[in-house]
Structures are given as structure tokens and as C-alpha cells.
Amino acid sequence: MYHKLVQPYRGKRNPPLLDITLLKKNMSKVKIKKRVKKIIWILMILFIGIGLFASINQIPPKETINRFDEHPVQTLLHVVPAILFLIIGPIQFMPSVRRKHPKVHRILGWIFAVISLSIGITALTIVFNFPYGGIAEQIPITVFAILFLFFLIRGIKRAIHRKINLHRKDLLRVYSLGLGASLFRILIVPLAIMGYDPKILVPFIFWLSFGGMLGICELYLWYFSKKNRLIKKNIHD
Secondary structure: OHHHHHHHHOOOOOOOOOOHHHHHHHHHHHHHHHHHHHHHHHHHHHHHHHHHHHHHOOOOOOOOOOOHHHOHHHHHHHHHHHHHHHHHHHHHOOHHHHHHOHHHHHHHHHHHHHHHHHHHHHHHHHHHHOOOOOHHHHHHHHHHHHHHHHHHHHHHHHHHOOOHHHHHHHHHHHHHHHHHHHHHHHHHHHHHHOOOOHHHHHHHHHHHHHHHHHHHHHHHHHHHHHHHHHHHHHHHO
16 A cells, blocks of 8 residues: 555655655545445445346246236346346456456457447337336436436447546446446335335336436545545645
């Protein structure tokens, strides 16, 4: 950790004296950053597990209130890519994979892009062909599916133009929206058990789950961008 903070001054003839108090302060910030990331990874694994269970449970499509069994092709084109999406996503965000296995990262990246396109497009076809909650359900799913596809396409373009940091941010937004489906299940199940009408709850929970995950992602990106700027500023001052 120390070497990361003094790295900017290596190789210089007369490096500035490091303030020990400032150095300790910056090291403390790095530790907090690592703890926050650890908590996020734990929560993400929980959401991935819930998403995988729900997706695998729909192979083959079963008779539900959503009538998935009546539309098996559309359902499978959404569910099977969702399983791969949940598995590949965390691998792509691992720094060690990006650094040590760039070719694997690129191949998985294109696979991730294709399956994400399938998820976004089928989300729109499903909600308009056999919606459960009517127009109240169609509006939030349409909004978030379009955002999902927008961030995905923009992230791909940024990767092609080597704007890697911006590309990573867009793909984090895409994955966060994907995990919104897991948060939806976490929120809807206890409310349904308590006796609330799912038809009334579904539209509200869609806004809360997908909007909440995107909001958390934006807060995460803002927080770490701010932390990195402060650490760099303190080192160079």
C-alpha cells in the first residue's frame, strides 16, 4: 500500500518529503476503499445467487402468472443469456483477469455484449407480448431496458475507441441494471407473503429495484472517483 502512495515520485532526482500524517491519512482511505469493495462483492454474490436460482428455475419455462410456459422461445432467449450474464459479469470486473489475461477478457467481453443484447431486446418483447401488470409494468421495464441497451452500446463503442475507464463505468451500469432483477425478487417475495396484491406491487417494485440498483451504481462510481482524486491531490500537493 505504501508503494502505491509514493509511486509518483520514484525516479525523480529531488522527490518532495512525504508528510507522515498525510501518508497515514491516505493509507486509511485506501483501507476504507478496500472494505467498501469487499462489502459490495459480498452483496453482489448474494444477488447473483438469487438471480441464478430464479433463472435456472425457468428452464424449461413453467406455468406462472407471467405465462412464461406459453412463450417458451422468448422466455429461454431471455433466461439462458441471463444465466451467462450473471456468471461472466464478475469475471470481467476482476482486475487480475484484465491484467493477466487480456485475450480472455476481450473474448468474454464480446460474449457478454451479445447475451446482454439478447436480454435487453427480449425484455422489451416479453413485456409487450405478455405483460402481467399492464401499462404500469410496461413503462418501467421499457425505461430500464432502453437504458440497459444504451449503456451497453455506448460501453462497446468506448471499448473500441480505447476509452477503457468510461467503458468500465458503462458496463458496471449494465450489470447493476441486470442485478435489479434479483433485488426485485428480494423485495416482492416478502410483500407477497404478507398478503399484498402482486399486481399492484409489481410496477412499484420494478421502479424501486432497477432504479435503486442504478442509483447505487452511480453512487459507487462517484464515491471512488472522488476518493481517487483526493488521494492523488494529497500526494501531489
